[in-house]
Amino acid sequence: MSAPLVYLNGQYLDRSDAALSIDERGVYFADGVYEVVRYFNGKAFTLAEHLDRLKRSLDGIDLAWDADAIAAISDELVQRNGLTDARVYWQVTRGSAPRNHVIADDLVPTIYLSAEEAQTLAGDEPLATISAITTIDDRWHNCWIKSLMLLPNTLAKTKAAKAGAGEAIFVRDGRVTEGGATNCFAVFDGELYTHPANRYILEGITRNVVIELAKSLDIPLHEQAFSSADLPGADEVFITGTGTLLAAVTEVDGKPIGEGGAGTITRQLWDAFVDRVRSDCGVG
Numbered sequence: 075m076s077a078p079l080v081y082l083n084g085q086y087l088d089r090s091d092a093a094l095s096i097d098e099r100g101v102y103f104a105d106g107v108y109e110v111v112r113y114f115n116g117k118a119f120t121l122a123e124h125l126d127r128l129k130r131s132l133d134g135i136d137l138a139w140d141a142d143a144i145a146a147i148s149d150e151l152v153q154r155n156g157l158t159d160a161r162v163y164w165q166v167t168r169g170s171a172p173r174n175h176v177i178a179d180d181l182v183p184t185i186y187l188s189a190e191e192a193q194t195l196a197g198d199e200p201l202a203t204i205s206a207i208t209t210i211d212d213r214w215h216n217c218w219i220k221s222l223m224l225l226p227n228t229l230a231k232t233k234a235a236k237a238g239a240g241e242a243i244f245v246r247d248g249r250v251t252e253g254g255a256t257n258c259f260a261v262f263d264g265e266l267y268t269h270p271a272n273r274y275i276l277e278g279i280t281r282n283v284v285i286e287l288a289k290s291l292d293i294p295l296h297e298q299a300f301s302s303a304d305l306p307g308a309d310e311v312f313i314t315g316t317g318t319l320l321a322a323v324t325e326v327d328g329k330p331i332g333e334g335g336a337g338t339i340t341r342q343l344w345d346a347f348v349d350r351v352r353s354d355c356g357v358g
């Protein structure tokens with residue numbers, strides 16, 4: 075559930091008092107970018123990485139705004155809402171102007187942040203498990219930009235939900251790219267595979283942490299796309315993301331993965347991930 079206070083253009087407001095202009099380009103054209111950041115124990119996890127990616131996304135759509143300012147706003151929003159473990163949504167849109175495809179030079183960006191309570195990692199949190207479906211990846215070719223233009227993702231995730239699944243795994247030209255709101259990993263013969271960070275996926279911050287952890291655990295890692303046809307034969311599949319953290323995929327398109335539970339490498343990475351969060355954010 076969303077926390078009562080949000081931030082909009084310099085003000086901390088009750089959610090019900092916050093309003094955007096009808097001429098907001100974020101509404102007309104999805105003309106904006108966003109981030110979702112996790113707080114544990116009152117501290118933002120991988121903050122520098124989120125700021126860096128926000129700057130890359132802003133550059134990617136030619137939106138000039140000093141993104142560094144958002145960190146202090148985000149911290150204050152979490153504090154004002156009395157949260158310690160939270161998911162914070164950052165959104166920067168181009169601003170407001172009568173509908174015109176051509177972007178005017180004098181627009182003032184709209185900055186909006188909201189927060190919601192999220193799971194702590196202070197106890198004995200189990201690794202989540204979910205089922206997934208595969209679906210065609212018909213998104214644009216700039217998925218590295220964390221754009222607001224998420225209609226294909228929302229349609230794919232709704233298709234998954236209607237099939238009783240927790241995530242939709244995108245397939246482009248026969249290869250797995252990523253999930254609707256996550257990155258996707260698979261284990262074949264004890265080696266870990268995930269799509270390379272190019273224009274066909276969002277370079278997930280959680281993905282990159284997991285890659286670092288796999289390297290430190292000496293798990294062979296290939297940033298190499300794998301075929302969706304091979305997915306049912308994978309020993310393990312898991313997804314990563316700021317919302318999900320890490321979840322074992324136990325079934326794809328109705329077929330069980332491995333033994334149908336979380337696999338060894340997935341568990342090992344989850345334990346290492348929890349340790350990393352706890353040491354970075356001073357949990358416990």
Ligand code: PDD
Nearest residue numbers: 110255256257276278279280315316317
């Ligand atoms: N989604 N791929 C896509 C398409 C995503 O939307 C996300 C994140 C990820 C994972 O990135 P990260 O590990 O940096 O969160 C990969 C966010 C959480 C969302 O849209 O809510």
